[in-house]
Every structure is written in structure tokens, then in C-alpha cells.
Amino acid sequence: MSPFRLEVVTAEEELFAGDVDILIAPGREGQLAILPHHAPLLTQLGPGLLEIRTGGEAEELAVSGGFLEILGNRAVVLADAAERAEDIDIDRAEAAMKRAQERVASHDSDVDLERALAQVARARTRVAVARKRRRPERV
Numbered sequence: 001m002s003p004f005r006l007e008v009v010t011a012e013e014e015l016f017a018g019d020v021d022i023l024i025a026p027g028r029e030g031q032l033a034i035l036p037h038h039a040p041l042l043t044q045l046g047p048g049l050l051e052i053r054t055g056g057e058a059e060e061l062a063v064s065g066g067f068l069e070i071l072g073n074r075a076v077v078l079a080d081a082a083e084r085a086e087d088i089d090i091d092r093a094e095a096a097m098k099r100a101q102e103r104v105a106s107h108d109s110d111v112d113l114e115r116a117l118a119q120v121a122r123a124r125t126r127v128a129v130a131r132k133r134r135r136p137e138r139v
């Protein structure tokens with residue numbers, strides 16, 4: 001099947017632009033698998049793994065949420081934040097997760113619980129995506 005055009009952007013940068021065979025994206029209600037010539041779509045993404053497959057190669061990114069738009073044979077992921085798996089600082093993500101978990105557990109009335117829970121989810125996704133990539137290959 002012929003590929004489709006994909007762009008992955010945040011407000012700050014473009015993380016990916018190219019022709020791809022399959023996009024796996026973290027939809028709010030579960031994983032979405034996008035193939036070429038998909039019907040038009042505008043949907044919200046949750047935090048999770050974004051996997052881009054092209055000719056047997058796979059690229060993995062962590063996204064913290066955002067939107068996926070498909071129109072024509074072109075898909076755009078507009079992410080709140082996104083990092084390529086190899087660029088994720090695991091120590092930073094683990095520290096952010098710990099801070100956020102402490103905020104959630106604190107029962108402090110000044111804590112914005114929704115925001116703290118979202119930070120836990122972002123950090124957990126970053127750790128999972130980075131670890132998935134760094135897991136040594138089985139021989």
C-alpha cells in the first residue's frame with residue numbers, strides 16, 4: 001500500500017515529517033492504528049506511545065496528549081509535548097513522576113489534583129517509552 005504523509009509537531013518544534021506506512025497513536029479511548037487513505041478524522045490523544053512504521057523501520061515517541069487530524073492522505077499530530085524515545089531523560093522523568101506522585105498523595109488543598117495526575121501520566125509514559133527502546137535485544 002502506498003504511504004501517507006505524517007507530521008508530528010508541538011508548539012515549539014517539528015519532530016517528524018515524512019511518508020509513513022502505519023501510525024499507531026494513543027487515542028483517548030484506546031490505541032489508534034492509522035493506515036493510508038484513512039477517513040477524515042479529528043480526535044484527541046492521551047499520553048502514550050506514538051509509533052511510526054515505515055518500510056520495516058519503526059520510530060517511537062512519547063506524547064503527552066494533543067490532537068490527531070487526518071485529511072486527504074495526510075495526518076498531523078499536534079502534541080502538547082513530545083520526545084523521541086532516544087531523547088528522553090529517564091532520570092528527569094522519574095524525578096518528575098516522584099514529585100507528582102507526592103503532590104497527589106499530599107491531600108494539600110493547594111495542589112491542583114488534575115494537573116498532578118496529568119504530570120504522573122506524562123512522566124510514566126516517558127519512562128515506559130524510553131525503557132522499551134533501551135531494553136537489550138534478546139540474542
Ligand code: ATP
Nearest residue numbers: 064081082083087088089090092093096119122126
Ligand atoms: P518536568 O517537571 O521534568 O519539566 P513535565 O512533565 O512538567 O516534567 P513538560 O511540561 O511536559 O514537563 O515538558 C516541558 C518540556 O520538557 C517539553 O519540551 C518536553 O518535551 C521536555 N521534557 C519533559 N520531560 C522530559 C524528559 N524526561 N526527557 C526529555 N525531555 C523532556
